[in-house]
Amino acid sequence: MNKMKNKTTSALLPALCLVVLAGMFNSCSSSDGEEKAKRANETPKKDSVAVPTATFQLVKGQLSTDLYVPGELIAFQQVDLYAKVNSFVKKLYVDIGSEVREGQLLATMEAPELQSQLASAESRVKSQEAIFIASKANYDRIVETSKTPGTISQNDVDQADARQKSDLAQLDAAKAAYKEVAETLKYLEIQAPFSGVISARNVNLGAIVGPSGKGSELPIFTLQQQNHLRLVVSVPEALTGYLRDKQEVSFSVKSAPGRHFTATVKRLAGALDSRLRAERTEMDVFPKNKELLPGMVAEVDLPMPARDSVFVVPATAIVNSTERIAVIRVSSDHKAEWVDVQMGRTQSGKTEVYGSKLKEGDTIVTHANEEIRDGSPLR
Structure with missing residues (x-):
């Protein structure tokens, strides 16, 4: 009998332990659930609590800022002076740092071939002038003789007139060629186009000079107006x-x-x-x-300085996130209302904002942040 009792007791012990453990587990689970429910009832939702917030009235103003940028000082007028024709430098009258006046002679050049061209042109002018004088005299005699009927035909008169006009045209062409060579000789003198200071000199006496890219790569002088x-x-x-x-x-x-x-x-x-x-x-x-x-x-x-009045707010009133740029407006029912804006200039903690939904007199949150949700109550 004792042996059977011991066997029965040994078999019931594991079952009793399982029952006790299950009761303890259910008791703990029940108490944890009640505690969580109690805390949920006692702690209100965050969004339902009116957050105390500093605000200001939106007004328009003008924000003046300063832009600091690098700049460069350059001469009001500057010119590189080249020789007009290929020639040799004969004399230089100025050097680097020389102050010159408008029209002042800076250098003279010489070109022997131009002198020969001028003499040739002058000779051609005299030759054409003599030819024209002869043809004109012949024309005058023919015209005078033709006044006697039957002496000179009209065809001879016309031919004489054409010849003296042709000779006159040749004379005019010779004079134009002479004038062209004479004007070219004037380019052998370099004069200052305006008053200024010689800032560069790149040639010496006897140097061959000429137009840019032909006679020389560098200019004879560089002239700058330095008082302006x-x-x-x-x-x-x-x-x-x-x-x-x-x-x-x-x-x-x-x-x-x-x-x-x-x-x-x-x-x-x-x-x-x-x-x-x-x-x-x-x-x-x-x-x-x-x-x-x-x-x-x-x-x-x-x-x-600003030309027009714009909305100016503290820089802290702007929420600048990766998704949007906005200010937080307090609606009539005291709730947060996010309003998208565009930022302008910033100066001394104040920023220009632009937004079509903003109007003067709106109440704006002074210290805005992403924790103030759109639609949350504010106080």
Whole structure:
């Protein structure tokens, strides 16, 4: 009997353990579910809570910015002076750094063959002049004789007239050829086309000179107008609308640290450079005592005042994500409303925004971020 009891008890123990474990598991599961349900009831949804938010009223304003761009100083006028005809340099009257006046003689050349051509042309003129005088006299005699009836036929008169007209045309051609050679001789003198400074000299006495690409590769002189300079800058496409004619700008150069110079906008290209996508802008500069020279690089401060009033908001009021650029407006029922905008210029923590759905007086969230969902309540 005892043996049978022990066997029965041993067989029932595993079953009892399974029952106890199942009861404990069900008890734990039930208590965990009740706890989660209790927390769910106690904790409200995030979107249903009104988030306290700082706001401001949307108004229009004008944002003024400054554009700092590199510029280049160039001579207002600059020219490379070449010889018109192939010749030899006879005399040079100026050198590098010489200040010259308009019309001043800079150099003289000599070309012996031109002198021979001039003498030949002069001789031809005299020859044609003698021929014309003879033919004209013959014509006058024939005309006078023809007044007596039956002495000279009309055909002889016409032929004499044609001959003296032909000789007159030959005389005019000879005079034109002589004038052409005489004008060519004037090119043997190089004169200054405007007042300025000789910035380069590339020849010496006795050198062979001539037109560009024929007689010499380099010019005889380079003449620059240095008392009147151009300050040239390239303004990016996005900012060309803010430029104004006769606008005053300031700039500085490395050769005069700490000093600031002024210039006036005079010429706008009116078109964009195909490579840089920028508009060439020129300003007039009148330096004193050669403190500014052609070729200097300048740091230019271009003021960019707004022409029209636009919406200006703090930079923190803009949500700039990979998907969209927007501001958050507070609707009439105090909910967040995302409004897509386009950004303009930024200056001192303020940014221009453009949006067709914005209107003056809208309430905008000051510190916008992606955690404020579209449609969530705000306080």
